[in-house]
Amino acid sequence: MAIKYTAKVIEHFKNPHNIGIIENADACATEGSPACGDEITVYLKIDKATDRIEDVKFQSYGCASNIATGSIITDLAKGKTIDEAEAITWKQAADELGGLPPVKMHCSVLAVDGLRSAIRKYKKEMKGIDYDSTLDVKTVTEELKHVLWPPVGVDIITLKMVKYIGIDQGAVRVEVSVGSDDKFLDPTVNEIIEHVSKIRGVKSVNVENV
Amino acid sequence: MVYLDNFRSTMVAPEVWAAMRTAAIDEYAVPAAFTQCGTGAAELVERAQNRLAAAIGASQNEVVFTGSGTEAINIALWGSTWAQAVDKPEIVTSEIEYPATLAVYKALEKEGYQAHYIKVDGEGKYDLNQLSSVLNEHTAMVSLMGVNHMIGTIEPLAEAGAIIADASQHVGRRIPYHVDFASALQTQRLDVDAVKADLVSFSSNKIHGPKGVGALYVRKGTKIRPITFGSESYSPLVPGTPNTMGIAGFDKAVELLYATFDKDVEYMLGLMNRLATGIREHIPYILLNGPDGAGRAASHLCYSFLFIEGEAIMMFLDMDGIVVDTGSACAAATLKPNYILMAIGRNHEQAHGSIRFTLSRYNTEADVDTALAKLVPIVERLRAQSTIRPAAQ
Numbered sequence: 001m002a003i004k005y006t007a008k009v010i011e012h013f014k015n016p017h018n019i020g021i022i023e024n025a026d027a028c029a030t031e032g033s034p035a036c037g038d039e040i041t042v043y044l045k046i047d048k049a050t051d052r053i054e055d056v057k058f059q060s061y062g063c064a065s066n067i068a069t070g071s072i073i074t075d076l077a078k079g080k081t082i083d084e085a086e087a088i089t090w091k092q093a094a095d096e097l098g099g100l101p102p103v104k105m106h107c108s109v110l111a112v113d114g115l116r117s118a119i120r121k122y123k124k125e126m127k128g129i130d131y132d133s134t135l136d137v138k139t140v141t142e143e144l145k146h147v148l149w150p151p152v153g154v155d156i157i158t159l160k161m162v163k164y165i166g167i168d169q170g171a172v173r174v175e176v177s178v179g180s181d182d183k184f185l186d187p188t189v190n191e192i193i194e195h196v197s198k199i200r201g202v203k204s205v206n207v208e209n210v
Numbered sequence: 211m212v213y214l215d216n217f218r219s220t221m222v223a224p225e226v227w228a229a230m231r232t233a234a235i236d237e238y239a240v241p242a243a244f245t246q247c248g249t250g251a252a253e254l255v256e257r258a259q260n261r262l263a264a265a266i267g268a269s270q271n272e273v274v275f276t277g278s279g280t281e282a283i284n285i286a287l288w289g290s291t292w293a294q295a296v297d298k299p300e301i302v303t304s305e306i307e308y309p310a311t312l313a314v315y316k317a318l319e320k321e322g323y324q325a326h327y328i329k330v331d332g333e334g335k336y337d338l339n340q341l342s343s344v345l346n347e348h349t350a351m352v353s354l355m356g357v358n359h360m361i362g363t364i365e366p367l368a369e370a371g372a373i374i375a376d377a378s379q380h381v382g383r384r385i386p387y388h389v390d391f392a393s394a395l396q397t398q399r400l401d402v403d404a405v406k407a408d409l410v411s412f413s414s415n416k417i418h419g420p421k422g423v424g425a426l427y428v429r430k431g432t433k434i435r436p437i438t439f440g441s442e443s444y445s446p447l448v449p450g451t452p453n454t455m456g457i458a459g460f461d462k463a464v465e466l467l468y469a470t471f472d473k474d475v476e477y478m479l480g481l482m483n484r485l486a487t488g489i490r491e492h493i494p495y496i497l498l499n500g501p502d503g504a505g506r507a508a509s510h511l512c513y514s515f516l517f518i519e520g521e522a523i524m525m526f527l528d529m530d531g532i533v534v535d536t537g538s539a540c541a542a543a544t545l546k547p548n549y550i551l552m553a554i555g556r557n558h559e560q561a562h563g564s565i566r567f568t569l570s571r572y573n574t575e576a577d578v579d580t581a582l583a584k585l586v587p588i589v590e591r592l593r594a595q596s597t598i599r600p601a602a603q
Binding site: 030039040064066067150186 | 519522525526529538539540541544545546557562596
């Protein structure tokens with residue numbers, strides 16, 4: 001049926017806050033990819049004495065909800081400490097916008113991932129905190145919590161759609177259970193591959209629909 | 211509002227609305243014999259059959275009215291495929307057909323039919339060599355379209371028809387040839403004998419007629435079985451009470467279409483060229499999807515705007531009162547990029563940035579100029595915000 005954005009999404013899409021680039025940013029990260037349809041880059045200026053985010057900007061290649069979620073997460077992050085900003089969830093971002101259609105909820109995940117990636121880069125460089133964890137079933141499971149099932153906007157782990165995760169010398173096999181002619185199968189498989197490929201040590205990702 | 215999404219649906223012409231009103235208020239009886247009012251309604255249906263039949267070189271009894279273009283496609287494809295007595299039946303279409311055709315083919319595949327999807331070139335034109343190579347004694351149906359609904363490619367229907375006729379002669383049985391003419395009717399003339407079509411489907415709302423009515427041409431002698439059943443009607447293929455109000459509207463739309471056909475197509479071509487020239491002159495980094503020039507229908511123009519995403523362009527245009535469509539995955543209910551753009555060799559990113567403009571004879575130069583004036587800054591603005599940009603910048 002009709003997919004509609006809230007007035008707040010439209011407002012942030014029309015007049016996004018914090019759009020642009022920070023020259024000499026303290027941290028910058030890009031998440032998503034043009035091939036997957038949306039990409040976001042987040043720039044941070046951080047007060048090193050207080051770890052507070054002084055300025056944050058973003059660029060977006062994507063749809064209205066991608067732009068709006070980029071706008072809202074930068075609003076939410078500005079003025080917060082990096083630990084506080086890192087704790088912002090995609091649910092919070094979507095709620096701030098008055099909700100997103102389930103099929104668009106992944107845009108909120110992407111925006112929050114962009115912000116977190118930039119913060120974690122900063123923490124790694126400035127504080128030596130390494131977020132890269134070893135490749136194991138737990139790491140893959142955590143990453144798959146960022147893949148949402150479009151009709152309901154809930155992650156595929158919570159929905160118990162992931163039946164098996166196997167790892168063999170960097171080759172990751174993920175078995176999911178989706179109807180074979182489900183229209184969301186292809187985009188979901190692509191998203192699983194995109195997310196799991198980000199984990200350090202992953203050489204290949206094979207997704208099977210069982 | 212500047213409405214440039216006329217393939218999705220067109221405005222009902224005022225004369226069409228008047229004809230529908232008359233049919234609803236004054237000619238509401240069920241078409242039937244012997245009573246004056248029933249005869250009047252029956253004559254309304256016959257008049258409409260005759261008009262469409264005359265326009266495509268057919269006879270009255272070869273035209274029936276359906277509930278939509280999609281229903282016409284379903285009656286043609288299910289009805290005629292089922293009626294073929296063929297061992298290990300195979301069905302043929304292309305990878306860029308209208309979703310209704312592809313959906314029926316997928317359903318027939320589940321019934322055990324083997325489907326062949328012929329490929330297209332970079333402009334969306336059918337690979338006729340492949341068509342020729344897949345036809346054999348098992349072929350139970352070929353379905354092709356007149357104009358591609360996304361990119362406007364005018365398909366070689368007559369050449370395909372000749373190939374199918376040759377193959378039919380070779381196998382000693384007529385291989386049924388269905389043509390989806392819904393997106394072509396507005397700009398292309400059709401002669402069913404020249405094309406050698408057995409079945410042709412049409413949709414009223416693409417030519418300023420009402421929604422909820424389509425038509426199907428069935429060549430006399432074509433093997434076809436009804437797929438729905440009910441009370442007697444003017445044809446067993448469309449049982450039940452005919453939608454006389456819709457048929458009257460469709461009939462008026464057909465009358466108006468052919469009254470000024472050549473003039474209107476020429477006019478739309480002028481508008482389309484104005485729009486295309488304006489886009490080319492003012493917006494860099496674009497890709498035309500579909501043929502340039504005479505190979506594309508006057509109604510269609512589809513461009514990919516690189517480095518940005520189509521839903522965002524479409525929504526900004528919509529807020530400015532300009533209505534268009536996009537092949538972006540973000541705007542699709544399936545989150546998949548448009549399959550036609552992928553079939554002509556575009557990548558995901560190029561498909562995401564696509565905008566389809568479809569014109570009608572009611573559009574004006576002012577519409578085109580307004581759309582251009584709004585589009586140029588929207589593209590510039592979204593590009594300025596984008597994470598990706600030309601390598602040189």
